[in-house]
Amino acid sequence: MDTEALRSFVRAAGLGQLRRAADELGVTQQAVSKRIAALERELGVRLFTRTARGVELTLDGQAFLPHARSIVVGVERAVAAVGPGSRALRIDVLGLRSAQAVVLHEYWRSHPETGLDVVTLRVDDPRVAVAAVEAGDIDASFRTVTAPGTLPPGVRMVRAFDSPLELLVGPRHPLASARSLTPLQLRKHRIWVPGIAPRSEWAEFYDQLVTQFDLRIDAAGPHFGDEVLLDTLADSADVATLVGARDRYIWPTGHDLRRIPVVNPTLAYPLSLVLPRTNPHPGLRRIITHLRGLPRLPEPVWLPSWASAPAYADAGCDSAHDRDRDSG
Structure with a gap:
């Protein structure tokens, strides 16, 4: 499947116009139209309906969009992982004075060569942050979904620190x-x-x-x-x-x-890191290793129920202090 056709489809779906998608991709509108037409022939379905204002997704297009977006993000991450001067690791924290930001700053001070872009999404619902990770808008977010079984298939959580x-x-x-x-x-x-x-x-x-x-x-x-x-x-x-x-x-x-x-x-408040299940930014491995090296809290410790619930582990979360697990 042509990744450029997928990229054209994703951009057209997001912008609602083939012309604007072409402008962003640096190609002609005719090229975008041909790519999408070829993709529709390959899939055997219509992805868009044409309107006076542009294009709208069909039901098949709506079903196909999240999968196409995931493929495009994966390809971009793969290229960035091996390319010179790959882009900075983009991580969402709750606030620039939060414990998450403090720990990231400590990591950066010991690894100043790391390209790090610390952002605050300014949203309260962790599912919004999860959607941003899934869409590739950010590489990871310090958020917790307290019912981890509801995480989308392409996203997982790792236990960051308490x-x-x-x-x-x-x-x-x-x-x-x-x-x-x-x-x-x-x-x-x-x-x-x-x-x-x-x-x-x-x-x-x-x-x-x-x-x-x-x-x-x-x-x-x-x-x-x-x-x-x-x-x-x-x-x-x-x-x-x-x-x-x-x-x-x-x-x-x-x-x-x-x-x-x-x-x-x-x-103690258990903090988690939400990241893609596949093709995560290569810089995340060292961040997770750093989190696992943080000191344990003195016992006894009280944590909310979701921190020890079986579903937490079932969703792919790793303890920051469980050194026997792969850091992903």
């Missing part, structure tokens, strides 16, 4: 002087986590945390940004929040905020 939580409080909070805290000591204290997005992985995480430890998680109000959250904590005698131990926060010296580890058990 991020321990800390309580962040202002100087007037009753727990401010503690060197460490147990989950039991957090009960009845207001833990403000504004803007928990429905259907997000962290919404399920906090639901399980509340159920397990009877914590008072307050998600009231929109999240107006870290600065507003930090200002509120600095001025409050009863509001606290939970943050990842590796998450970076910057506040004025006068805020005198304190980060207090939560232990016995350590509360």
Whole structure:
């Protein structure tokens, strides 16, 4: 099957016009039309219907599109893997101050020759990030699908690392002087986590945390940004929040905020990396090897149910600390 015909089909489907597809591919509209016609003859189906505004996919075209897109992305990755000056590894993180970004920065500092493009998709639903990986828009995403059995066939998850939580409080909070805290000591204290997005992985995480430890998680109000959250904590005698131990926060010296580890058990958020099941970017192998080398958390550790569910392993996830498995 002609990969250039597949590429022409994918671009025409995405743009809705043969002329625009031809312009992007650097060929004539007639060439694109001939490629698609040859592809339709080979498949024995019509892929497009012509309209006054351009082209629209038929039902057969809609069914064929994701497979054609996967082939095109695979070919492009294969060429990039062996070509000089191959493109940078494009990875989505939740935020540039997140633990994921911090760990990637640590990796890059020890491997400065790595071409790395760190992006933030700014989406709450992990399925949107999965779709971006499947489409080849990004090479990987630090997201978790808590029901891994629902992942599309061309995508898998690997366990990245577990991020321990800390309580962040202002100087007037009753727990401010503690060197460490147990989950039991957090009960009845207001833990403000504004803007928990429905259907997000962290919404399920906090639901399980509340159920397990009877914590008072307050998600009231929109999240107006870290600065507003930090200002509120600095001025409050009863509001606290939970943050990842590796998450970076910057506040004025006068805020005198304190980060207090939560232990016995350590509360940890399991982070995963979503990547293509076949033809992943060659730079991902070294990233995964680096993740597997991160220190284990001190026991005991509490993790949400999906981190140990059998379906998690069935979906192709590897533990970041299971050194006997292939890193893919």
